[in-house]
Amino acid sequence: MSVRSTIILQVEQVAKEQNNKLAPLTDETPLLESGLDSLAIAILVARLEEALGFDPFSLSDDIYYPVTLGDFIRFYEDAAKSREVAS
Amino acid sequence: MPPSRVKSLRDRLGNSSSCLKRYLWSSDASVSLADVVAGTSLGGHLSALSDRSVLIATRDQLAAALALIELDGVARRLIICPSDLPLEHFPSVIASAEVDAIVSDHDELKYPGIEVDLQVRASVALEPAEPVHSSGRATEWVLLTSGTTGAPKLLVHSLSGLTAAISDENKRGGDVHPVWGTFYDIRRYGGLQIFLRAMLGTGSLVLSSADEPLADFLIRLGARAVTHLTGTPSHWRRALMSPLAHQISPRYVRLSGEIADQAILDNLRKFYPQAKIGHAYASTEAGVAFEVPDGLEGFPADMIGVRGSVEMKVEDGSLRVRSAGLAERYLGRQNSGVADVDGFVDTGDVVELRGGRYHFLGRRNGVINVGGLKVHPEEVEAAINRHPKVRISLVRARKNPITGSVVVADVVLNGEPGATDATEQNAALKREIIQICQETLAKHKVPATVHFVPNLDVSANGKLTRQNA
Numbered sequence: 001m002s003v004r005s006t007i008i009l010q011v012e013q014v015a016k017e018q019n020n021k022l023a024p025l026t027d028e029t030p031l032l033e034s035g036l037d038s039l040a041i042a043i044l045v046a047r048l049e050e051a052l053g054f055d056p057f058s059l060s061d062d063i064y065y066p067v068t069l070g071d072f073i074r075f076y077e078d079a080a081k082s083r084e085v086a087s
Numbered sequence: 088m089p090p091s092r093v094k095s096l097r098d099r100l101g102n103s104s105s106c107l108k109r110y111l112w113s114s115d116a117s118v119s120l121a122d123v124v125a126g127t128s129l130g131g132h133l134s135a136l137s138d139r140s141v142l143i144a145t146r147d148q149l150a151a152a153l154a155l156i157e158l159d160g161v162a163r164r165l166i167i168c169p170s171d172l173p174l175e176h177f178p179s180v181i182a183s184a185e186v187d188a189i190v191s192d193h194d195e196l197k198y199p200g201i202e203v204d205l206q207v208r209a210s211v212a213l214e215p216a217e218p219v220h221s222s223g224r225a226t227e228w229v230l231l232t233s234g235t236t237g238a239p240k241l242l243v244h245s246l247s248g249l250t251a252a253i254s255d256e257n258k259r260g261g262d263v264h265p266v267w268g269t270f271y272d273i274r275r276y277g278g279l280q281i282f283l284r285a286m287l288g289t290g291s292l293v294l295s296s297a298d299e300p301l302a303d304f305l306i307r308l309g310a311r312a313v314t315h316l317t318g319t320p321s322h323w324r325r326a327l328m329s330p331l332a333h334q335i336s337p338r339y340v341r342l343s344g345e346i347a348d349q350a351i352l353d354n355l356r357k358f359y360p361q362a363k364i365g366h367a368y369a370s371t372e373a374g375v376a377f378e379v380p381d382g383l384e385g386f387p388a389d390m391i392g393v394r395g396s397v398e399m400k401v402e403d404g405s406l407r408v409r410s411a412g413l414a415e416r417y418l419g420r421q422n423s424g425v426a427d428v429d430g431f432v433d434t435g436d437v438v439e440l441r442g443g444r445y446h447f448l449g450r451r452n453g454v455i456n457v458g459g460l461k462v463h464p465e466e467v468e469a470a471i472n473r474h475p476k477v478r479i480s481l482v483r484a485r486k487n488p489i490t491g492s493v494v495v496a497d498v499v500l501n502g503e504p505g506a507t508d509a510t511e512q513n514a515a516l517k518r519e520i521i522q523i524c525q526e527t528l529a530k531h532k533v534p535a536t537v538h539f540v541p542n543l544d545v546s547a548n549g550k551l552t553r554q555n556a
Contacts, residue, residue, distance in 0.1 A: 017521065018530070030330045032301060038325045038458065039531055042489035046535040057488030063350035065327040065488075 003077050006051050011036065011069075014044050027070025034069060054079060095160025095221035096246060099287055100124050108264060109289070112311060113149035114296040114303070116211045120286075126213035128153035129190065133161060133219055135205060140164040140185045142203075144172075145192040148273050148294045150209040152282060154190045159228075159246060160221025162188075166229040166241070169274045170297055176239055177201060183241050183419025184229055229418060230276055232371040233461045241418035242371050242425065251396060251412040252375035253284050265290040268308045268337075270318030270326070272297075276371040277344045277459075281317050290315070302331050309334030319344040320351045320366075321458035321490045327354055336361060341378070343367040344459045345491045346447045349384045356382060372425050373432040374412025385446040400431065405451050406438050407431040449484060453553040457531040458490035464553070467494060467532050470524045476500050476516060481543050481551050482534065493535040496520070499543055513539060 001009075008025065015022045015035055022035040031041060049055040056079030057063055066072040100106055106120035127133055128150065141162045145151045151167070158165055166184045180186070181201055188205040228249060231239040267285040271278030273294065285292035293311050295304050305326065308316065316337040318326070323342060326332050340355055340362045347366035355364050367378040368386070376397055379386045391399050397410040409431045416424050426432050435452055438445040455462040464482035471480040478499045484492040498520065517537040524533040544552040 017525070030328075032325065032328055038321065038328075038489055041328075042458070042487045042493050043535040045487060045489060046485060046493050046495065050536055055488075057350075058486065063354065063488060065324055065354060067328055067330055 003080050004073050007073055010047050014040050029069045093225045097156050110291040113294045114299050122213050127216035128209050128213055129207055132207040136188055137161050138163050139188040141188045142166045142186045143190050144168040145209055146170050147192055149211050150192040154209050159226050162226050164227040167274045230371050242414040243416050244414050248412050250283055265314045266311050268293040268313040268316045270322035301329055305331040305334045313337055315339040317341040319459035320347045340364045343369050345456050352382055372414050373408040373434050376408045385444040388443050404437050406434045406436050455484040455492050455494055460531045462494055462532045470527050471520055474520050474523055496534040496537045497540045
């Protein structure tokens with residue numbers, strides 16, 4: 001499964017568990033307006049580390065805080081690419 | 088102890104002319120401090136509340152703020168109740184603090200099974216009133232903090248202790264009319280500090296509301312031209328993830344209540360280049376210990392020792408604080424002192440010296456800080472262990488870029504685990520365990536992830552081995 005589809009799947013699962021109602025998701029949707037609150041986003045990052053095997057926030061020295069869902073997905077995709085290059 | 092005359096919070100606000108151009112703003116009201124000192128929010132019941140032990144249990148932070156200003160120096164004791172305190176804890180709080188009056192803004196003043204003589208309705212619509220001069224008594228300020236079993240612990244402070252760290256800072260500030268804002272609730276220690284800074288200085292304060300979307304709060308902060316803004320690192324991470332983070336341009340950014348890591352400090356520096364950025368260490372027990380202004384995580388080793396009115400030391404790996412800002416004692420069953428015989432409070436925060444700075448590693452007792460909210464692992468383990476297939480569990484912190492930490496659980500199952508984490512059966516079991524936790528625990532206490540492990544380390548005295556985060 002691609003990084004993008006893993007992320008979307010986990011977003012939907014976490015939202016369901018947290019009883020958060022998701023907005024229609026596009027790359028431009030601000031994460032905090034997706035329906036996930038910050039605790040849900042924290043859980044999402046922990047679950048993605050399990051599912052993908054890495055946490056880009058702890059890999060990078062230069063963390064930034066993604067604003068939109070598109071930023072968030074790109075952050076993971078870029079980290080996945082640099083892991084491939086490194087291995 | 089001989090009675091000594093103490094200036095109340097209202098006395099210290101001064102008269103209405105010195106309060107001109109100063110305000111308290113909530114999401115739906117704006118109150119001038121000039122009206123506060125010339126009015127009442129308690130509908131003529133102020134004198135009836137004199138000498139009582141008053142529980143302030145309002146939904147609205149502004150209503151609580153107004154009641155605190157009026158009742159300091161009048162009531163014997165003020166118990167400051169956060170709006171999210173579960174109803175089941177009210178009886179023990181009321182008994183421990185000998186509450187004999189409640190101030191509330193609820194339409195129906197109902198606390199099932201609780202009999203309290205006097206219930207007063209608080210309103211943010213002030214009525215004019217003759218100025219009431221305080222009796223000069225030192226009202227006890229009681230703050231709630233979470234305990235191991237989920238029931239709150241009650242900590243007694245005095246106004247002079249709560250404000251011990253403030254006077255120097257306000258002198259240094261130099262702003263004529265700073266506009267303070269805080270992501271905290273002012274009924275918790277961190278938020279109360281900001282409320283008192285705003286009231287004892289010459290500033291105004293923008294209050295948050297529990298149900299207000301972050302975007303709306305940022306717009307309000309921007310509209311009031313906030314100059315001094317404070318919150319936990321998690322509050323700030325959330326703010327920087329908002330498309331509206333550019334609505335504000337504070338001159339002073341402060342973080343406390345959680346470990347501030349280098350990533351959030353660097354991001355704030357980039358985002359608000361004009362701002363002074365400091366992270367502070369404070370707790371309900373230990374008061375305000377220090378503020379680090381150099382933009383780096385941890386704190387310089389030379390802060391250990393005596394600095395002004397605060398003395399710090401590191402003993403057995405944890406930070407200890409002695410100052411005028413300590414809580415005086417616990418109320419109720421834990422009716423005991425907070426400090427040791429030498430007057431130091433053991434913060435329980437484990438620190439490590441690296442390269443001339445102390446860095447925070449986590450809590451000695453395993454307490455997990457999720458976005459500024461405490462989680463006692465024992466409470467979560469008890470919930471997990473209710474599942475019939477669970478033999479034993481260990482709950483610990485996992486570092487998280489959004490909330491600082493999240494709760495994760497290592498679980499040993501009854502019988503042979505047999506299968507690995509990946510099987511469908513185990514995935515279903517994980518969901519069941521998480522569901523059991525969701526039924527009984529607050530959201531931030533529910534494990535983000537569950538791992539099945541073959542065994543857990545148990546120490547010689549039969550206790551689970553907990554490691555610092």
